[in-house]
Every structure is written in structure tokens, then in C-alpha cells.
Amino acid sequence: xxxxxxxxxVLTKLWAEGLSAxxxxxxxxxxxRNAVIGKxxxxxxxxxxxxxxxxxxxxxxxxxxxxxxxxxxxxxxxxAKAPAPAAPPPPPPVEAKPLPNGxxxxxxxxxxxxxxxxxxxxxxxxxxxxxxKNKQGEPYCEAHCNVAYQPSRRRGSGPKALPPRRPTRYIx
Numbered sequence: 339x340x341x342x343x344x345x346x347x348v349l350t351k352l353w354a355e356g357l358s359a360x361x362x363x364x365x366x367x368x369x370x371r372n373a374v375i376g377k378x379x380x381x382x383x384x385x386x387x388x389x390x391x392x393x394x395x396x397x398x399x400x401x402x403x404x405x406x407x408x409x410x411x412x413x414x415x416x417x418a419k420a421p422a423p424a425a426p427p428p429p430p431p432v433e434a435k436p437l438p439n440g441x442x443x444x445x446x447x448x449x450x451x452x453x454x455x456x457x458x459x460x461x462x463x464x465x466x467x468x469x470x471k472n473k474q475g476e477p478y479c480e481a482h483c484n485v486a487y488q489p490s491r492r493r494g495s496g497p498k499a500l501p502p503r504r505p506t507r508y509i510x
Contacts, residue, residue, distance in 0.1 A: 341377060349374065353383050433457075435469045443469035453479035455486075 341349075345366060352362045359374040366374070434442045434457050443452055443466055453468035454477045470479040478486055487503075 346377070346381070349377060350381065350383060353378055434466045437469065442466035453477070453482055455479070455482040 348366060349362060352365060357365070359371045359378070362374045363369050363371045436442055437447065441447065445467075448454060448467050448469070451472060453470045453472045455468040456465070457468060458465040468479055468482060470481075472478055473480050473483050476483050
């Protein structure tokens with residue numbers, strides 16, 4: 339379907355009268371509502387009369403003005419200030435702990451009781467794991483657990499205790 343000058347003229351007239359895109363599409367025939375919307379947009383037709391809506395029959399009840407009740411003042415909510423945050427935890431160790439033989443923990447030497455926090459680039463020769471004693475039931479040491487497991491914050495409330503996590507099982 340091509341938009342002829344006559345159809346565009348009818349479209350602009352109906353649009354100015356306030357008909358909806360669906361009503362205009364029915365009136366023109368052979369076009370969809372979306373085609374009408376697209377053409378209106380391309381033509382830059384923005385000003386419209388008030389949209390056409392079926393007229394409602396006024397009832398006797400709606401003819402009398404309503405009396406509005408006086409608005410009740412809302413009580414002011416007092417928000418308890420959250421306690422000052424505790425001192426931040428110490429930063430996690432950047433260097434890996436050497437094993438008793440002087441080597442560092444690698445994928446071949448890491449054990450269940452060792453922190454499995456990766457240090458460095460896995461593609462580099464100096465890649466290693468933290469190797470410190472891990473926290474009970476966790477794969478990382480205390481310092482790396484503080485980095486890995488951040489508590490979620492809920493909007494509008496102070497800090498809440500998180501439920502205990504289930505230990506993760508690793509097959510080594």
C-alpha cells in the first residue's frame with residue numbers, strides 16, 4: 339500500500355480531529371494501526387484535538403458536587419539512624435603464603451584446608467593460590483571471605499544479619 343497524497347490528506351484531517359490510530363486505519367482501509375502511527379510520526383503531526391472517547395451519560399448523582407473531607411495531617415515518621423559502621427576489615431593479603439618447601443600453592447599442590455583465592459594471571463608462570471588456612475567450611479581464608487562474600491543491602495533498612503550459608507563441597 340502506497341501513501342498517496344489523498345490518503346495522507348485524509349490521515350492528517352482525521353488525526354487533527356482526534357481519532358485514534360486504530361480508527362484512522364479502519365477509515366482508510368488496507369493499513370494497520372502501526373502503519374498509521376509510523377506515517378504520523380514521519381509527517382511530524384503532533385498537535386491533536388482532544389482524543390475521541392465515547393461520551394458518558396451523566397447521571398443525576400454525578401451532577402451534584404462532591405464535598406471533600408479535610409485532609410488529615412500525616413504523622414512524621416522518625417527514622418532511627420543506623421549505628422556507625424565498624425572499622426573496615428583489613429585488606430586481604432596480596433602475596434601468597436609459601437608452602438613448607440618454599441614453593442607456592444598451585445593447582446597441583448592445593449589441598450582442602452588451604453585458601454583457594456587465585457593470585458595473578460592464570461596464563462602467567464607466576465600464577466598461584468593464597469594457600470593460607472581456610473575459614474571453617476569455606477574455600478577461602480578469613481580475609482578473602484570478606485572480599486568474596488559481601489552482604490546484600492536492602493533498601494530502606496539498616497544492616498541485617500544474613501542467614502548462614504551452606505558449605506560448598508569441592509572434589510579434589
